[in-house]
Each structure stands twice: as structure tokens, then as C-alpha cells.
Amino acid sequence: MSLLTLLVGQTATLAAPSNPYLQIQLMRMGLSEGAQLTLKSKVPAGPMVFECNGTEIALGHDICKQLHPQPQPHLSLT
Amino acid sequence: MPAPVLPPNVLPPVATAALTTPPPMDAATRSKAGLVTVVLAGNPNVGKSVVFNALTGLYANVSNFPGTTVDTPHGRCKHNDRIFIQDTPGVYGLSGLSDEETITEAAVLDADIVVNVVNATTLSRDLFFTQQLIDYGCTVLVVVNQMDRLANTQQQLDVERLETLLGVTVLPLVATHAHGVTPLITLLNQLPLEANAITQAGNPCPGMVPGQPARNAEANPAQRMHAYGLRRKHINAVVANTLTQTTPSTTTPTSQTLSQRLGTWCLNPLIGGVSLLGVLWLLYQVVGVWVAGDLVNFTEGTIMLGWVIPPIQWAVGQVFATDSWMYKLLAGEFGVLTMSIQYIYGVLFPLVLGFYVYLSVLEDSGYLPRIAVLSDTILSRIGLNGRAIIPMILGFGCVTMATVSTRVLTSQRERTIASTLLAVTIPCSAQLAVIMALMAAAGGFKAWGVYLVILSALFCAIGAALNLVLPGKSTPLVLDLPPMRLPQLTNVAQKTWVRTKAFIAEAAPLFVLGSAIVGVLHVFGALTVIQHWLSPLTEQWLLLPGETATAFVMGLVRRDFGAAGLLAMGDTLTAAQVMTALVTITLFVPCIASAAIFWKERGPGEATAILLGSWAIAFGMGAIVARILAWVPIL
Numbered sequence: 001m002s003l004l005t006l007l008v009g010q011t012a013t014l015a016a017p018s019n020p021y022l023q024i025q026l027m028r029m030g031l032s033e034g035a036q037l038t039l040k041s042k043v044p045a046g047p048m049v050f051e052c053n054g055t056e057i058a059l060g061h062d063i064c065k066q067l068h069p070q071p072q073p074h075l076s077l078t
Numbered sequence: 079m080p081a082p083v084l085p086p087n088v089l090p091p092v093a094t095a096a097l098t099t100p101p102p103m104d105a106a107t108r109s110k111a112g113l114v115t116v117v118l119a120g121n122p123n124v125g126k127s128v129v130f131n132a133l134t135g136l137y138a139n140v141s142n143f144p145g146t147t148v149d150t151p152h153g154r155c156k157h158n159d160r161i162f163i164q165d166t167p168g169v170y171g172l173s174g175l176s177d178e179e180t181i182t183e184a185a186v187l188d189a190d191i192v193v194n195v196v197n198a199t200t201l202s203r204d205l206f207f208t209q210q211l212i213d214y215g216c217t218v219l220v221v222v223n224q225m226d227r228l229a230n231t232q233q234q235l236d237v238e239r240l241e242t243l244l245g246v247t248v249l250p251l252v253a254t255h256a257h258g259v260t261p262l263i264t265l266l267n268q269l270p271l272e273a274n275a276i277t278q279a280g281n282p283c284p285g286m287v288p289g290q291p292a293r294n295a296e297a298n299p300a301q302r303m304h305a306y307g308l309r310r311k312h313i314n315a316v317v318a319n320t321l322t323q324t325t326p327s328t329t330t331p332t333s334q335t336l337s338q339r340l341g342t343w344c345l346n347p348l349i350g351g352v353s354l355l356g357v358l359w360l361l362y363q364v365v366g367v368w369v370a371g372d373l374v375n376f377t378e379g380t381i382m383l384g385w386v387i388p389p390i391q392w393a394v395g396q397v398f399a400t401d402s403w404m405y406k407l408l409a410g411e412f413g414v415l416t417m418s419i420q421y422i423y424g425v426l427f428p429l430v431l432g433f434y435v436y437l438s439v440l441e442d443s444g445y446l447p448r449i450a451v452l453s454d455t456i457l458s459r460i461g462l463n464g465r466a467i468i469p470m471i472l473g474f475g476c477v478t479m480a481t482v483s484t485r486v487l488t489s490q491r492e493r494t495i496a497s498t499l500l501a502v503t504i505p506c507s508a509q510l511a512v513i514m515a516l517m518a519a520a521g522g523f524k525a526w527g528v529y530l531v532i533l534s535a536l537f538c539a540i541g542a543a544l545n546l547v548l549p550g551k552s553t554p555l556v557l558d559l560p561p562m563r564l565p566q567l568t569n570v571a572q573k574t575w576v577r578t579k580a581f582i583a584e585a586a587p588l589f590v591l592g593s594a595i596v597g598v599l600h601v602f603g604a605l606t607v608i609q610h611w612l613s614p615l616t617e618q619w620l621l622l623p624g625e626t627a628t629a630f631v632m633g634l635v636r637r638d639f640g641a642a643g644l645l646a647m648g649d650t651l652t653a654a655q656v657m658t659a660l661v662t663i664t665l666f667v668p669c670i671a672s673a674a675i676f677w678k679e680r681g682p683g684e685a686t687a688i689l690l691g692s693w694a695i696a697f698g699m700g701a702i703v704a705r706i707l708a709w710v711p712i713l
Contacts, residue, residue, distance in 0.1 A: 030203035041345040046455035060554035
């Protein structure tokens with residue numbers, strides 16, 4: 001399950017990305033393991049816009065596909 | 079199985095070509111001359127350029143779009159002549175992931191003092207770079223900008239605590255206010271200050287050895303990951319310790335501000351799509367109809383042809399006989415003196431000015447990054463990403479200008495694809511005005527439909543083909559979205575002026591050179607030979623009357639001359655012939671100025687390939703259109 005399954009308005013806690021290049025790129029921007037991402041908008045088959053630490057950041061479709069939320073028992077994302 | 083963004087541990091190729099004009103002297107020379115080198119560095123869109131402008135009195139491009147500083151502006155501090163100030167492109171860290179990071183890394187390592195500008199509302203993101211600068215052994219002065227916005231988010235920053243934790247001087251500012259930068263100026267005025275507090279080294283991230291060891295360690299992919307992890311954790315803790323919520327978070331406002339709502343609307347595919355069409359339509363009305371039509375009629379027709387050119391011709395006529403080749407070369411139809419001045423100041427200048435006003439307003443509003451997000455879906459299929467929408471929109475104004483702006487794209491590969499698409503498929507505003515008039519002759523609404531379908535299909539096909547052929551992969555979109563805000567008039571005016579001046583300065587010599595070449599060809603009869611030689615091609619290949627060859631050759635000089643030549647032929651052409659000619663002329667060579675810019679930006683090999691490719695595509699596509707329209711008379 002990747003971030004692509006999130007619905008607008010839902011919040012997820014980011015799991016560590018498995019792609020090292022992506023991991024260092026995002027880590028610098030504050031999107032490290034444990035970051036809280038709230039999905040603000042979603043372009044069909046396109047980028048997703050998240051709010052994280054009070055700023056909005058757009059991530060391309062290919063990137064979202066590789067990012068996963070940490071499993072959270074109290075939050076159903078299915 | 080997720081597709082990899084890039085192969086693990088393989089960084090994208092970093093171009094070796096210099097992107098920037100080098101500072102007038104190197105760091106060693108500056109320090110020998112007793113100058114202190116201050117480098118401004120920080121994440122994209124934090125306000126470095128505002129600080130730079132306030133310190134130097136020069137103008138670096140200030141916009142509400144991340145990644146607009148691609149050159150490194152530099153100058154002396156206007157308040158202290160001993161200080162040399164250099165701006166750098168905004169980066170999130172020094173990892174060599176892009177040309178910008180390489181440029182910035184070289185600049186900060188050469189600096190005596192790095193003024194690190196951070197945004198108060200995005201501290202946990204920005205301080206990662208700050209900590210990396212400290213770990214790399216740079217002497218850092220942290221400037222926390224946009225303190226006013228922080229107050230709006232009901233948060234409070236403990237500046238003293240931040241200073242203690244980082245071990246460097248921290249200066250809170252509101253750089254956009256009239257005297258916002260004064261505290262920084264006061265501090266820098268004490269320079270050079272060997273024994274001053276701000277030259278102290280900061281606290282390295284726990285677990286790291288600062289200076290060269292830290293840099294060496296991070297050159298190794300596995301150790302880099304470890305170091306980044308430590309640094310990220312450390313910074314998250316620093317922020318948690320210094321930033322406090324002033325009102326209980328339970329009272330978070332449920333109603334969004336207008337700015338937030340606008341931002342969300344722009345990202346809706348339907349509203350965003352319609353608004354983009356509206357923006358393009360308005361652009362066409364302002365730049366294509368009003369500036370390219372009415373205003374250029376006045377600047378070119380009245381001012382240039384009426385008042386400026388005749389005295390020049392008269393003066394040249396005093397020295398050379400009017401039928402001599404020297405006269406023709408200097409002041410004839412394609413004269414270096416006459417056509418250059420007429421074109422650069424009569425046409426290009428008002429057009430570029432109008433376009434930059436429009437672009438500056440869009441840019442400052444925060445609209446463009448949202449359009450970049452929307453168009454990413456399509457652009458990522460042709461080897462680009464959403465950021466490339468900016469050069470594409472600019473192309474409808476002036477392809478030459480747009481080609482220069484492809485510098486904002488991350489990789490050389492993206493710049494190649496974007497420049498090629500601009501050269502071949504995007505008609506500029508000078509052409510659009512004439513194309514518009516010809517459309518009526520070609521069948522109006524239906525003709526527009528055919529034209530748009532052909533050009534969009536070609537845009538996608540060429541992009542997809544290049545994406546397939548060129549080695550590498552496009553970089554996926556990672557883009558900060560700044561808040562939507564009302565553009566500031568003074569900034570728009572200042573930015574427009576500086577950019578227009580810079581563009582004219584860059585394009586003018588190239589255009590003079592180009593018109594000199596065409597002038598020589600004309601004077602020695604080569605243009606007529608080319609026209610003669612082209613005639614069978616136009617007649618048998620494109621099924622057009624022989625005289626249209628003249629229009630094509632004129633299109634070499636100026637794209638709108640070509641289309642205007644067709645307009646002059648008017649009724650003698652059938653609708654299908656007009657369409658064939660229009661498609662060919664749109665795809666055909668870009669004008670002299672843009673050809674020269676391709677040469678400069680992309681190098682001789684790639685520029686030649688783009689030009690020859692555009693000829694092949696133009697005549698190939700023209701022939702196809704002519705034959706299809708002969709069989710299927712839809713027009």
C-alpha cells in the first residue's frame with residue numbers, strides 16, 4: 001500500500017523510503033520517517049499535494065508510488 | 079513492484095558546463111584585496127534575493143516560485159565597501175543532486191561568512207541545510223526571515239535558545255518590510271571582524287566530526303544516509319525545543335483563509351484547467367493582440383519607421399551611394415543598422431516588456447507552481463516534469479526568451495527536450511497575431527481545430543520520441559507550493575524592468591549578428607537563389623504556389639514576416655493551402671534571435687540538430703497535411 005491510496009483530508013505517518021536517493025532527497029526537506037503528511041489535493045494519475053509542518057509540497061506520482069504510510073491501528077486507510 | 083525513481087546510489091549526471099558568470103575575481107584574490115566574502119545561501123523561496131537586494135542595492139530576481147535564481151548575482155555591499163556579497167540558487171542541502179547544488183557548494187566553501195537565510199514557518203525543513211553548513215565547517219550567520227508569518231500561525235520562536243543549540247548567531251527579520259534588513263546591515267557593518275562573535279564555529283551535529291571529515295564521510299552513500307539521519311533527528315529535536323504554540327492547538331481554525339482556498343482551487347483539475355485556459359487567453363489578448371498588434375504598430379510603425387530609421391538611412395546615404403552594397407548592408411531592407419534597431423526596439427522590446435509584466439504578476443501570485451503540479455501528468459510522459467510548463471507558457475510570448483528560461487529545469491536532458499519542443503512546436507506571439515488573421519481565410523473555427531490538433535500531436539510525439547531516445551530518465555516532481563498572495567506592484571515593476579534589460583542585452587548582439595548574415599546573403603543575391611531553389615519543393619512537395627517560397631525565406635528572418643508574407647498572398651490560396659503553409663511555417667525554423675540563443679544555450683551540435691530537425695519536420699508535416707487535406711476536404 002503506497003501513499004497513492006490516501007484520500008484527500010487523510011493524514012499518514014511516513015515510513016522510511018526504500019529508495020536511498022529518494023530518502024536523502026526527502027529527508028533534507030523534512031520528509032523523513034515519522035513525518036505527518038496530510039493529503040490536500042490529488043491530481044488524477046498525477047502529483048499529490050501534502051501539507052507537512054505547515055507547508056505544502058507537491059510530490060510526483062512516481063514518488064508517491066514508492067512512499068508508504070506506517071501502519072496505524074487507529075487509522076483505517078483502506 | 080514500485081518503479082525506481084533513479085537507480086539506487088546513482089546520482090543524476092551533473093553538467094560540467096558553467097551555468098553562471100563567474101565573480102570578477104576568485105576568493106583568494108578577494109581576500110588578498112582585503113575583501114570579506116559573504117555568501118547568501120538557503121532553501122528555495124525563503125527570501126535570499128530580497129536580502130541580497132537590500133544589501134547590494136542591485137536586483138536579484140525576487141519571485142514566489144522556488145528555483146528562480148539560476149545565476150549567482152554578486153556585488154559589493156552598498157553599506158560597507160569591504161564586503162563582497164554573492165547570492166546562490168536555493169537548495170535543500172549540499173548533496174550534488176543538481177547543478178544548483180554544485181554551484182552553491184562551491185560558493186559556500188569559498189565564503190568567509192555564509193549568511194544562511196531560513197524561513198521561520200518552515201524551520202524544520204530549512205535548518206537541515208543550516209546544520210549541514212555548520213557540519214561542513216562554514217562560518218554561519220542564520221537569518222530567520224518571515225517572522226511576521228510565524229506570528230500568524232500562532233507560533234513563537236525562542237531565538238536565544240536556537241542560538242545556543244546551533245552555536246551560531248541567529249537574527250530574526252522581516253525582509254520584505256522597508257527597514258527589515260537593517261539589523262543584518264548593522265551586524266555586517268562591523269566587518270571585517272576577526273574576533274567578533276559571529277565568526278565562531280557552530281555546534282556540529284552530535285555524532286559527526288565537523289569540517290572536511292564530515293564532507294568526506296558524506297561522499298560515501300552509506301555513510302551519507304547515516305549522517306543525514308542523524309542530522310534530521312537532531313534538527314527535529316532543535317525545532318521541538320525552540321518553537322512553541324502560543325495558543326492551544328485545539329483551537330486550530332476550521333475555516334480556511336482565502337489564500338488557502340484559492341490555492342486548493344487552482345489544484346483542482348477542472349477549475350485549474352479552466353483557469354489555465356483563461357490565463358492563456360488573457361495572455362493572448364494582452365501580449366498577442368494588444369502589445370504585438372496595437373503597441374508594436376506604434377513602436378515599429380510610427381516611432382521606428384517614421385522617426386528613427388529615416389535619419390539613419392539618410393546618414394548612411396551621405397557616406398555611401400544608395401545603390402552601393404555597403405548601403406544595402408547597413409541601411410537596406412535587412413540592414414544591420416536599420417533592421418536590428420527596428421526589430422530590437424520596435425518589436426522585441428515592447429513584446430518582452432509586456433510579457434514579463436504578465437509573467438511577474440503570475441509568478442508573484444504563487445499561481446505558477448500550482449499549474450506546474452497540474453501539468454506534471456502530461457509533461458512527465460514526455461521526459462519533463464511540471465516545472466517545464468513555465469518555459470512552455472513563455473514560448474507563446476517569445477521563444478527566444480523561453481529558451482533562456484529553460485535554465486530553471488533540473489537536468490541537461492530536460493533542457494534539451496524543452497528547447498526542442500519550443501523551437502519546433504510553439505508559435506510565438508509575433509506569429510500568433512498573423513496566424514489568427516490567416517485562420518479566417520483557412521475556414522475559421524474548423525481550421526483552428528485542425529491546427530491545434532496537429533500541433534498538440536506533434537508536441538506530444540516529439541517529446542515522447544526524445545524521451546525514448548535520449549539516455550537517462552526525467553526527474554520526478556518535488557515542488558514546494560508557496561502560499562497564494564497578492565503581487566506587489568513595486569516588485570513586479572522592478573523585476574520586469576531588470577529582466578527586460580537583461581534579455582535585450584543578451585539577445586541584441588545575437589540578433590545584430592543574425593541580421594548581418596541575412597543582409598550579406600541578400601546583398602549578394604543568395605536569398606533569391608534560395609527562393610528559386612525552394613520553389614520546386616513548395617510546388618511539388620507542399621502543393622503550394624511557387625511564390626510561397628519567399629514567405630518561408632522571410633520566416634527565417636522573422637517568424638511573423640513569414641506568416642505575414644502568406645497573408646499578403648491572401649485570396650490566391652485555397653483553405654487547404656493556407657493550412658499547409660501555416661503548419662509548415664509554424665514548425666519551420668525559429669527566428670534568427672532564437673536560433674542564436676539555441677546556439678549559445680545548447681551548443682553548436684545540438685543547435686544544428688534542432689534547426690535541421692525543425693526543417694525536416696516542417697516540410698515533412700507540411701507534405702502530409704497537404705495530402706490529407708487533398709483527399710479529405712474537411713476545410
